[in-house]
Amino acid sequence: MSEMEQYVLKTNGLTKSYKGEFALRDLSIAIEPGRIYGLIGQNGAGKSTFMRLVAGLAFPTAGSIELFGQSGAKDLQDERKRLGCMIEYPSITPNMSAKDNLKFHRILRGIPSETIENELLALVGLNNTGTKKAKNFSLGMKQRLGIAIALLGDPELLILDEPINGLDPLGVVEIRNLLIKLCEERHMTILISSHNLPELYQVATDYLIIHQGKLMQSITLAELEENCKHHFLINCNQPEKLVSVLETELNTVNYKVMPDNTVKLYDYLGEQEVVAKKLYENGIAVSNFSIQGDTLEDYFISVIGGGLND
Numbered sequence: 533m534s535e536m537e538q539y540v541l542k543t544n545g546l547t548k549s550y551k552g553e554f555a556l557r558d559l560s561i562a563i564e565p566g567r568i569y570g571l572i573g574q575n576g577a578g579k580s581t582f583m584r585l586v587a588g589l590a591f592p593t594a595g596s597i598e599l600f601g602q603s604g605a606k607d608l609q610d611e612r613k614r615l616g617c618m619i620e621y622p623s624i625t626p627n628m629s630a631k632d633n634l635k636f637h638r639i640l641r642g643i644p645s646e647t648i649e650n651e652l653l654a655l656v657g658l659n660n661t662g663t664k665k666a667k668n669f670s671l672g673m674k675q676r677l678g679i680a681i682a683l684l685g686d687p688e689l690l691i692l693d694e695p696i697n698g699l700d701p702l703g704v705v706e707i708r709n710l711l712i713k714l715c716e717e718r719h720m721t722i723l724i725s726s727h728n729l730p731e732l733y734q735v736a737t738d739y740l741i742i743h744q745g746k747l748m749q750s751i752t753l754a755e756l757e758e759n760c761k762h763h764f765l766i767n768c769n770q771p772e773k774l775v776s777v778l779e780t781e782l783n784t785v786n787y788k789v790m791p792d793n794t795v796k797l798y799d800y801l802g803e804q805e806v807v808a809k810k811l812y813e814n815g816i817a818v819s820n821f822s823i824q825g826d827t828l829e830d831y832f833i834s835v836i837g838g839g840l841n842d
């Protein structure tokens with residue numbers, strides 16, 4: 533990456549329609565290097581469409597794509613050599629072993645190094661599969677082989693469409709560990725889609741939530757955790773006085789004043805009456821005083837819920 537390449541991928545107003553129906557609408561995102569982005573949305577939200585457009589497997593109806601700082605048609609095609617993709621299904625030949633599958637794709641892509649096959653098999657934990665044919669692999673093994681194929685060109689941006697859906701918990705952990713390793717050891721940027729937020733959790737550093745083809749939210753892991761953390765939500769007529777009461781009478785600075793002047797208090801969660809009493813004693817009129825906080829699923833639903841039926 534050169535200094536010019538602040539973003540690995542940037543899209544502006546990216547739109548794709550099929551026969552007048554929008555699969556993707558006005559999607560503008562920016563992906564920074566060395567991070568793992570979870571592209572999250574329900575079935576049909578537009579995740580695969582987005583990945584296909586970035587990979588050059590489909591063409592946008594409107595909007596633009598910039599890869600590694602380049603957006604001209606020819607430059608974009610050149611930059612796509614720096615991508616590794618597994619979109620929709622792993623491109624596996626069922627009657628071949630893992631190694632032969634890798635060899636086939638290596639030759640197809642004109643990669644001379646033969647040692648890369650064994651290196652990648654070891655990396656994805658398939659080095660002991662010998663002559664076993666891919667059709668006899670578990671789903672998790674097939675996904676890992678698909679990832680190994682996507683890694684053949686030593687990509688800087690790895691795009692994986694639903695690599696963990698349908699896997700058992702152990703399979704999910706294996707893929708998760710592999711992705712974290714690729715990001716940490718090779719500084720690879722990863723874009724991974726799923727319709728399951730808890731499955732992406734612990735692997736993604738950033739989340740792009742899409743619904744009905746539109747970007748609903750781009751959020752970091754820290755922001756997601758902050759939004760899901762349990763707290764008292766307090767609405768009152770004197771937020772400054774409330775803050776002073778929290779600090780001086782309740783001895784806490786573990787609160788946050790939101791842009792709309794509501795206050796989130798993260799302390800005293802089991803002691804609602806203690807807080808309520810202090811507010812009352814100090815003459816603070818409260819219009820809302822409730823415990824808030826979401827599970828990841830609740831949060832996801834609350835974000836996409838805003839876009840239902842538009």
Ligand SMILES: Nc1ncnc2c1ncn2[C@@H]1O[C@H](COP(=O)(O)OP(=O)(O)OP(=O)(O)O)[C@@H](O)[C@H]1O
Pocket residue numbers: 550554555573574575576577578579580581582727
């Ligand atoms: N080639 C195509 N022709 C017509 N419609 C399409 C085509 N590809 C996608 N669509 C439509 O675009 C919308 C988005 O589909 P897409 O496959 O991108 O969603 P997704 O989020 O990847 O869903 P899933 O999780 O089910 O894979 C859907 O309504 C789908 O029917």
